[in-house]
Amino acid sequence: MLNNFPPSHAGGSIEIMGTVLVAGCEIVLQEQWNPYAVLRAIKRFKLQLIGGVPTMYAIMLSLPDLNNFNTSSLLISIISGEKVSMDLLTGMRDKICPNILNAYGSTESGPEVTFTDIGDPLEELAKGYIGKLLPDQEMKIVDENNNEVPIGEIGEMLFKGTLTIPGYYEMPEENKTTFTEDGWCRSGDLGYITEDGRIYIKGRIKFIIRVGSYTVLPSEVEDVIVKHPKVAMVAAVGIPDKIYNEIVWVAVVPESGQEVVESEIIEICKKELANFKVPKKVVFKKELPITHLAKVDRPTLQKQLIEEFEL
Secondary structure: EEEOOOOOHHHHHHHHHHHHHHHOOOOOOOOHHHHHHHHHHHHHHHHEEEEEEEEHHHHHOOOOOOOOOOOOOOEEEEEEEEOHHHHHHHHHHHOOOOEEEEEEEEEEOEEEEEOOOOOOHHHHOOOOEEEEEEEEEEEEEEOOOOOOOOOOOOOOEEEEEEOOOOOOOOOHHHHHHHEEEOEEEEEEEEEEOOOOOEEEEEEEOOOOOOOOOOOOOOHHHHHHOOOOEEEEEEEEEEEEEEOOEEEEEEEEEEEEOOOHHHHHHHHHHHHOOOOOHHHOHHHHOOOOOOOOOOEEOOHHHHHHHHHHHHO
């Protein structure tokens, strides 16, 4: 089995390493993910199983010389992290591995809490099918008032199980919005479940930004930028991206009479944040949209940016 996820990633530290320890199989460790290194490892070690997030597979499929690499030893490829397109799935099936398993999880709820089965139609996976719950995992789907909804009705998916974390370290405000008092983890994802326990994901409702399979809390980025003496307000939002699903953009309101440039903002972020959390674009605004509760209206801001830049 191949592991090239960083130790900070739940997929690498818990899911892959845990599988290896339980199954007693060999593991190939790579210092970092690189599409060519993965393809060479598949050939050299005749790997039978690989895992990754959609971003990784999309990059592999974009390689002009992918057909020069022999991946015939692969029996299963696992994909997880976000909703998957039919184009990506068929590309994986035809050029990387014939058998694809889709899974769902997060650092908060557990690295994987659902799995599909070999042979499940790719058309279903493209519709958002993420499989059935794994043992010792619980799920409920609720409406905006936290009432459980009937089978087949769309609502927010909440999870609880042996791998669910108790909360974020010293982040009380985020804990209030992400975890319930009785231990349920709010996924921020909309979905539904069928009578036979099949779970489908339909979209996102919370402000967490998913860059590839990584979680970015807007406050993490904002707390760094707002320390800049020329910045009055800042808001980070996720912007759709073909490769990473979402990327981080920030809207900045400078202090009155002050001028600040994008490179200054990017530079301070690079010094304090992991690369995937560094904003890909900084947009300067005179003001930010505000809700009636005097909080930044993130959905409106996100919509404004998408329309302004015709994304």
